[in-house]
Amino acid sequence: MDAVDPVVVESAAVLGRHLRQGRDRRLAVLEWFAEAGMPVRPGAVPVPEPAICAVRRALVWVLERSVSQRLVELARSAVGAGEEGQDALYAAAGRVLRAYRGAANPALVRAALEAGEDVPVDAEGDFRSMVHLVAAVGLGGQEVGSDALAEAFAAFGMFGLTVDDWAQMLGAAERGEGPPVDWGQLQQHADLVGQVQRAGEEELVRARTVMIGLRGFYGLYMLHGLLLPDTPALAALRQRIDEWSMFPVLDHVISINPSPRQFAESLAVCLEPPFDKLYEVLMEQLATNPDIFSIPGDDTGPVGFGETWIRTLREQTKATSGEFGQAGTAGEAFA
Structure with missing residues (x-):
């Protein structure tokens, strides 16, 4: 036992914590990678890092099956598919985003509790309008339009800008009156x-x-x-x-x-x-x-x-x- 590498022993222990019958090993690798990044408690043995090649494979495997990636692929498939393809994209993205409800602003919740009032339940942003952002990934911003994208960016809460703020900036870019928008960056980052x-x-x-x-x-x-x-x-x-x-x-x-x-x-x-x-x-x-x-x-x-x-x-x-x-x-x- 003295000849056994402690890293090997700890690696076996961490796999034992995350592996179980019928579970894909790639999920266990991701949990292992997550645990290895957590702060080490005083006196505890640090968790060794899993092989990064295994981590990358696990990440790709999970992401390829994620809702986000499926929406990206659906957006890409809508290119050149005409109105029918665009309608299918909007319908699918709408079903996914409709289910999302963000948290109410904590400051508003606290104020309501301290005042003995009902706390707000729904978040301020309407994430259903983000369907336009999904469409822009595949169809391009020009096809979706500046007004629709202004609603999407405002719903996401980006930079604290309002719908009007976004509409003015995107509209100016669309008319050639402001800095151009590189929609290719949006498509790249969505992948x-x-x-x-x-x-x-x-x-x-x-x-x-x-x-x-x-x-x-x-x-x-x-x-x-x-x-x-x-x-x-x-x-x-x-x-x-x-x-x-x-x-x-x-x-x-x-x-x-x-x-x-x-x-x-x-x-x-x-x-x-x-x-x-x-x-x-x-x-x-x-x-x-x-x-x-x-x-x-x-x-x-x-x-x-x-x-x-x-x-x-x-x-x-x-x-x-x-x-x-x-x-x-x-x-x-x-x-």
């Missing part, structure tokens, strides 16, 4: 499979770091709506996200407890530079003020922070007669 295939080993590992980091920041932003004590450090992190108008985008692409399939899609998205840059901005802010769980004037630190949160939740439960699970409560708002 998650291609992005993973082109990415190097360091890029995939970096995307994992970005995704795991943004998952934590997104979780803190969401918990603000569930009455998490609002320290200056937490408020500063939310402000950075708001400055980038990225909450709706993070809400769309980040999962708190992702399945291997969700992990694959989120990691592919986090290969994009804007997510890497946002992660860097938030990490810099965290380094500037790391006391996210310290309430000013309370020298008990994280312990007092946790006790304050629990007490607040109990008081809120009493104020609502213990009906936290009823329609219109915070839990439903974040479903």
